[in-house]
Amino acid sequence: MDLSLTEDQQALRGSVAELFEKQATPERVRAAEAVGHDAALWRVLVQSGIPTMGVAEELGGGGATVSDLVVVAIEAGRRVAPVVLPEVLTAAALLAGPAAGADLLAGVGEGTVLPTVALRPLRDGTAGPVAGAAVADVVVALDGEELVVLSRREGVAVEPLPDLGGAAIAEVSTAVWSQRLVLATGDEARRAHADAVSLWRVLTAAALEGLRQEALRIGVDYVKDRHAFGVPIAWFQTVQHRLADLATAGDGAELLVHEAAWARDAGSVKAAALARMALLFAGETAFATAAASLHFHGGYGYTLEYDIQLYYRRAKAWQLALGAPRYELRALAADLFAGEAA
Amino acid sequence: MDFTEHDSLAEFRKAATAWADEHVDPAWVDLEHTTGTHHNPELHALLGAQGLLGAGWPAQYGGTDVDPAYALAVFQEIGARGLRMDGWVTTEMVARTILHVATEEAKQEIVPAALRGEVVIVLGYTEPGSGSDVAAAKMRAVRDGDEWVVNGSKMFTSTAHMATHVFLLTRTNTEVSKHKGLTLLLARLDDPGVEVQPVHTLGGQRTNATFYSDVRVPDTLRIGDVDGGWGVMRVALVHERGTATAPGGPTLVEQVAAWARSAPGADGAPLLDDPTVAEQLARLAIDEEVGRLLGLKVRWVASTGGMPGIEGSMQKLHSSEAEQRRVDVLTDLLGEQALLAGDAGPLHGAVEWALRKAPVSTIYGGSSEVMREIVAERRLGLPRSRPIG
Numbered sequence: 001m002d003l004s005l006t007e008d009q010q011a012l013r014g015s016v017a018e019l020f021e022k023q024a025t026p027e028r029v030r031a032a033e034a035v036g037h038d039a040a041l042w043r044v045l046v047q048s049g050i051p052t053m054g055v056a057e058e059l060g061g062g063g064a065t066v067s068d069l070v071v072v073a074i075e076a077g078r079r080v081a082p083v084v085l086p087e088v089l090t091a092a093a094l095l096a097g098p099a100a101g102a103d104l105l106a107g108v109g110e111g112t113v114l115p116t117v118a119l120r121p122l123r124d125g126t127a128g129p130v131a132g133a134a135v136a137d138v139v140v141a142l143d144g145e146e147l148v149v150l151s152r153r154e155g156v157a158v159e160p161l162p163d164l165g166g167a168a169i170a171e172v173s174t175a176v177w178s179q180r181l182v183l184a185t186g187d188e189a190r191r192a193h194a195d196a197v198s199l200w201r202v203l204t205a206a207a208l209e210g211l212r213q214e215a216l217r218i219g220v221d222y223v224k225d226r227h228a229f230g231v232p233i234a235w236f237q238t239v240q241h242r243l244a245d246l247a248t249a250g251d252g253a254e255l256l257v258h259e260a261a262w263a264r265d266a267g268s269v270k271a272a273a274l275a276r277m278a279l280l281f282a283g284e285t286a287f288a289t290a291a292a293s294l295h296f297h298g299g300y301g302y303t304l305e306y307d308i309q310l311y312y313r314r315a316k317a318w319q320l321a322l323g324a325p326r327y328e329l330r331a332l333a334a335d336l337f338a339g340e341a342a
Numbered sequence: 343m344d345f346t347e348h349d350s351l352a353e354f355r356k357a358a359t360a361w362a363d364e365h366v367d368p369a370w371v372d373l374e375h376t377t378g379t380h381h382n383p384e385l386h387a388l389l390g391a392q393g394l395l396g397a398g399w400p401a402q403y404g405g406t407d408v409d410p411a412y413a414l415a416v417f418q419e420i421g422a423r424g425l426r427m428d429g430w431v432t433t434e435m436v437a438r439t440i441l442h443v444a445t446e447e448a449k450q451e452i453v454p455a456a457l458r459g460e461v462v463i464v465l466g467y468t469e470p471g472s473g474s475d476v477a478a479a480k481m482r483a484v485r486d487g488d489e490w491v492v493n494g495s496k497m498f499t500s501t502a503h504m505a506t507h508v509f510l511l512t513r514t515n516t517e518v519s520k521h522k523g524l525t526l527l528l529a530r531l532d533d534p535g536v537e538v539q540p541v542h543t544l545g546g547q548r549t550n551a552t553f554y555s556d557v558r559v560p561d562t563l564r565i566g567d568v569d570g571g572w573g574v575m576r577v578a579l580v581h582e583r584g585t586a587t588a589p590g591g592p593t594l595v596e597q598v599a600a601w602a603r604s605a606p607g608a609d610g611a612p613l614l615d616d617p618t619v620a621e622q623l624a625r626l627a628i629d630e631e632v633g634r635l636l637g638l639k640v641r642w643v644a645s646t647g648g649m650p651g652i653e654g655s656m657q658k659l660h661s662s663e664a665e666q667r668r669v670d671v672l673t674d675l676l677g678e679q680a681l682l683a684g685d686a687g688p689l690h691g692a693v694e695w696a697l698r699k700a701p702v703s704t705i706y707g708g709s710s711e712v713m714r715e716i717v718a719e720r721r722l723g724l725p726r727s728r729p730i731g
């Protein structure tokens with residue numbers, strides 16, 4: 001057991017942390033809110049090879065492990081970077097499977113194709129609101145027996161939907177996304193999609209974990225600085241104790257995210273359950289932390305001027321892109337408890 | 343990042359089961375329940391004699407060549423069979439502290455005998471007038487030549503009725519501020535000046551009130567410097583928190599889930615088919631996994647030479663609060679079945695019993711409030727909120 005990052009991962013963290021700090025400043029995050037996507041940031045990510053970094057080297061990708069991707073997603077989350085990174089990385093993983101995806105994958109690597117993924121299978125021709133779809137060129141989706149890449153006919157526009165977290169959401173329906181390329185069919189299609197959604201859980205959990213760390217830092221700095229009744233509000237025990245509880249849950253969330261990534265890389269039988277756990281716990285902890293941090297800002301936390309509201313909204317939004325957590329909990333119970341004989 | 347720690351343990355699991363089949367008397371569990379004593383002298387002596395207690399300790403202080411992973415597997419197996427080893431838990435904490443801070447003479451006198459299972463040490467920190475504010479201890483120790491003469495009383499001296507020694511936090515200087523006048527002494531419990539009175543608790547555990555009149559302790563069994571007791575306590579308390587090894591075997595949540603697969607709910611269908619039940623159990627499983635990981639971090643920090651003070655406090659805070667959430671949810675989940683104790687209830691009354699014993703986890707070993715202050719001050723850098731004194 002070694003719970004530290006490898007040297008390579010530390011170096012990776014250093015460089016992506018710098019990238020997001022420079023390219024995803026709070027001003028840029030705010031500027032991108034209406035569209036939910038920062039095209040300049042996207043170009044920088046493409047130049048750094050990030051969209052395809054998880055794809056095997058033989059296929060032109062960076063050959064990174066899920067643990068490496070998690071390092072990147074944490075740093076993106078820390079700056080609430082305005083790109084749908086978990087969706088892009090997941091879509092790239094799906095395109096990398098079958099030969100039919102090769103051209104599109106090359107386009108993702110070159111930056112000419114922006115992909116996203118529909119996490120919920122299409123039903124009656126629609127996948128409901130999908131993060132990234134308002135700016136994406138292609139959407140990878142499961143439609144019945146087929147894993148497909150959906151795209152639009154020349155000149156057909158998507159209608160961006162106003163949303164909680166500035167995630168470039170649009171409804172994905174086959175009426176608008178009328179062109180399809182089949183990547184896989186039957187069991188293979190379903191398995192590939194389920195596995196990709198599991199990867200998305202880990203990456204989104206990682207992004208939420210980065211968000212959580214920064215939300216806590218913002219809150220802790222604020223309470224040390226702000227005075228009331230002649231003392232810093234950090235002096236009040238109720239403030240201290242809530243932050244201590246959140247820091248403790250936070251250490252747990254961080255470990256769980258890394259464990260889920262490690263389990264995927266190691267091919268553990270627990271990987272799918274740990275991915276669900278990581279998403280649920282990272283989401284819950286990120287939101288609780290951002291909410292408390294906002295609360296301890298008093299009235300200022302409620303103003304748009306302070307950054308904590310950016311974190312508060314996304315802490316909830318990123319997890320809910322998949323749907324209501326109750327379904328995740330039930331599926332987790334099935335993973336954990338249903339398998340063994342009574 | 344590499345979370346494979348259980349593989350070496352897994353190898354030993356079978357051997358540990360065989361060890362327990364051969365040596366653990368099932369009647370000991372009933373004995374523990376009826377007496378409330380979380381220590382079995384027969385078992386303890388056996389573990390010492392077979393070198394299991396000394397696994398992983400330095401050879402010069404009585405460490406044995408038994409593989410520590412095997413010893414851990416045996417301890418977990420003992421835990422899985424429902425036996426607690428509190429006598430070893432406290433002895434180990436103090437022995438580790440002794441290795442850190444005591445004189446060579448004290449190390450040689452105590453540690454090898456403790457690892458052989460002959461010396462059992464309990465903790466004498468809490469007093470009738472001080473618990474969380476442990477440094478406010480009033481027990482007096484006055485020097486008399488090569489000895490210390492001790493007077494006062496301690497509260498909640500668990501396992502004292504089965505032990506050989508008590509690790510006493512005493513006041514040796516009343517002229518200085520409270521943290522600066524403390525000294526740790528290792529007193530013998532068979533001293534004629536020691537009186538042990540039982541105290542019975544909600545969870546069934548028997549603890550004790552202990553009284554000391556003119557108890558003599560040789561200066562060789564002073565642990566750490568005179569008036570340097572607070573520094574010793576900081577070491578000792580780190581060894582107390584987050585170091586608990588979870589018992590092996592299925593967790594309470596897993597046991598309830600297995601039971602709920604066939605036990606019918608109010609509508610006659612298996613409880614686990616009720617989505618709200620499944621959701622609650624899944625949530626509790628996440629709590630357990632988080633607790634396990636926080637414990638892993640404590641061991642990892644310790645194994646890389648660090649002092650896991652903050653990590654141990656986090657683990658203790660999380661797992662004790664999670665335990666209380668868990669029993670609340672599980673008792674509600676079982677409904678009227680949760681009322682039934684012992685063999686009358688499902689899982690031999692495990693859930694009823696869990697509710698009784700849950701309150702103590704956030705109190706002893708440093709209450710949740712004390713843990714939160716440690717995290718707030720040392721991890722988050724927030725100011726001290728307690729009065730200085």
Ligand SMILES: Cc1cc2nc3c(=O)[nH]c(=O)nc-3n(C[C@H](O)[C@H](O)[C@H](O)COP(=O)(O)OP(=O)(O)OC[C@H]3O[C@@H](n4cnc5c(N)ncnc54)[C@H](O)[C@@H]3O)c2cc1C
Pocket residue numbers: 464465466467468471472473474475497498499500501543547549702705706707708709710711712728
């Ligand atoms: C079953 C059992 C076994 C035990 N075994 C041992 C043992 O073997 N050896 C030993 O030395 N002790 C033992 N203890 C004692 C235990 O460590 C103390 O009970 C504990 O430290 C709390 O002290 P107290 O009981 O005096 O409560 P108090 O310190 O009086 O605390 C009462 C309440 O006030 C809160 N509080 C205290 N300080 C603060 C603060 N700064 N901020 C906010 N809230 C605060 C506490 O959290 C608690 O809720 C045992 C206790 C029990 C119940």
